Amino acid sequence: MTYQEIISLIETKNRKGWEELFHTYGQKFYGFAIKNWGFDEDQAWDIVYQTLETILLKIGDYEIQSQAHFDNLLFKIFTNFLRQYYRKIRKANTYDFLSVEEVYSSYSEPDDEPSLTIKEPFSNDFFTDYLESGETANEKLKFLEDALEKLEKQEKELLLLKANGFTYDQIAGMLNIENNQLKVKHHRAKNKLIKLLQA
């Protein structure tokens, strides 16, 4: 079903619009929230419910010009709720952050230099403050994004997708590459990134 058809069904208050939205988007959002971000079923229900509710309420207000436009709006609404709920659960849990040395040693190769301190470390306090702020732009993340830009496109995508909970098999499919050696490639990319963060 096209985005125009979905919007038209929603605007005429046809239940099929609700069903289509849930089956095409809602159930995937549910799977992603649980499998990739570690939410429990109740939390995933809330995230999907609020995402779909906001879409259903607001979709008629926007001039949607294409399928990509429609998809991106839905994606933004979903990730906003994902971020919002992530902030809530982080408040309720205790986290133990690995040190840079621990991260580095798990990704470095035997002949690498011993770990150095990274220039802009990401601490528990940083994540708490960042999520509390509700802002998406941040100086430390910008430093990370600048370092990412220095990597090959594939290395960058590999790191971002792996950090978002996708398996090597899934990433191989998304990037249309062989899974063979993907884990090694990921370790090398991570190692490269850590070195850039030390610069």
Add this chain to the structure above:
Amino acid sequence: MKNEKVKIDPIDEALKLSALPAEKDGLPSSEGLTLFHILSTEYSVKPSEQFANKMIEELYQKLKVDSFGELLTNSLKSSNKTADALAAESGLSLSTIEQLQQDRILANSVPVMQFKNLLKVLQISFAGASQSILKTFELLKSENTISAYSLGSTRFAYRRKSVPVPSSVNVKNSLTESQVLFQNEEALKKYLSRLEQLV
């Protein structure tokens, strides 16, 4: 997410958040996490049919109703009354009626006696009105959610449909401080309870 101490790789954590769509970027991005990645993945966790039906039904029952603005506009049409005439009969200002029609304010921003008059003039039942008022509440709430979580910055990519604003509505000052103050769920429920006693 279980309440237990979780070991976190701070760099993966930063990458995970950095992969989400950024506030500055209102257009679809081909890098980082995209809707394509989420939709193209088969998740081992899927919502049951019962779960799907429950969510669809709850959202449908909640959102299929007209907003109060739609109800008011339709009632004016079916009773062949103008907003001016309604203003004179109910004791409300024309500007307030137009703001109600556009779902810019909640019913409890209006003195309850005058609101009762408005329902009486248009022969709107309390049951019908209260459902619609709750829908408008959800609309206004979602407006706040969207602006609070950065969709406001995607205005260029998602222009709102242009809705003609009557000259009597001062857009800049249409929401006074007191109106915003009353736009919370608790205040609305108290207002509806009082309205029910009066009609």
